[in-house]
Amino acid sequence: MAQSCSNGIWDPERITALLARCGRYALERWREEDWRLKSDGSLVTDVDEALERELTAELECVADGIHVIGEETVACQDEAYISQAMAGRAYVVDPIDGTAPFAHGIGYWGTSIGLMEGGRLTHGGIVLPAQKELFVTDGDRVLWTDCLDLASGEPAELRVLEPCFTPCEAGRMVGLGQRFVRTAPFPWPNPTLVTGCAIQGLAYLMLGRLSAYVGYMKLWDLAAVLPMLLRCGVEVRLVDGTPVTASVVSEVFDLVAGSPTRWALQDECVFGPPSAFQSLYPVVCARLRGER
Secondary structure: OOOOOOOOOOOHHHHHHHHHHHHHHHHHHOOOOOEEEOOOOOEEEHHHHHHHHHHHHHHOEHHHOEEEEEOOOHHHOOHHHHHHHHHOEEEEEEEEEOHHHHHOOOOOOEEEEEEEEOOEEEEEEEEEHHHOEEEEEEOOEEEEEOOOOOOOOOOOOOEEOOOOOOOOOOOOOEEEOHHHHHHOOOOOOOOEEOOOOHHHHHHHHHOOOOOEEEEOOEHHHHOOHHHHHHHOOOEEEEOOOOEOOOEOOOOOEOOOOOOOOOOEEOOOEEEEOHHHHHHHHHHHHHHHHHHO
């Protein structure tokens, strides 16, 4: 199914169709998957690997300077390939974000495709099959649907996403990443959500289902959803105050070859619209500094 090289590198219609195919493939195999542990203790399934092969076949065109950085295969790439990907054009893909829930029959998982150009994350698309939701950037807009019909194979009917933020007040939900939950108790009385799927929690900031999100993640967890969040005005900072922008730089990500945390954020990160961010950020930072 590989396509010929093309200068039209971000085509929302093509990306939407590809995400829908990936979602359909994974949905058909959901709850049937055996899993195994990787060297870092995270889970992987045959579906992760099959989808990454498909995404690479569809998106990569080295002859035209288009590379793929994928969660399951990046460790196999040599440094020349990675340098070209970082300097040029590359799709950054996560075939299944939320492999642990996926492998245990829980519906918090999805597939993501981000575009990086000259070391900047410029576009992204994600699909959340169990929720029938799909999000994709189109120019300066974010398009989405919450009634995706994967079974029929019909094209997704997308509409413009108008951000709907909620303040971080009593009763509002805050999303938390797994490392944060394991290492630093959340200091607020708000109800919390820990799904094990970063793209879902971060996408739900734009819909007002979550008021804020605190997490530690890797490049492929952020590559697709960060361009959407920035378009919608979400503020993103590491706990040391470093702003997280579209630029993939060493101040934000560990990019050192051979590092055991390569591709990960340098620390926990707080995401939220300005109102929620200003109230939550100092509390999270104080708690993390106290824990350390």
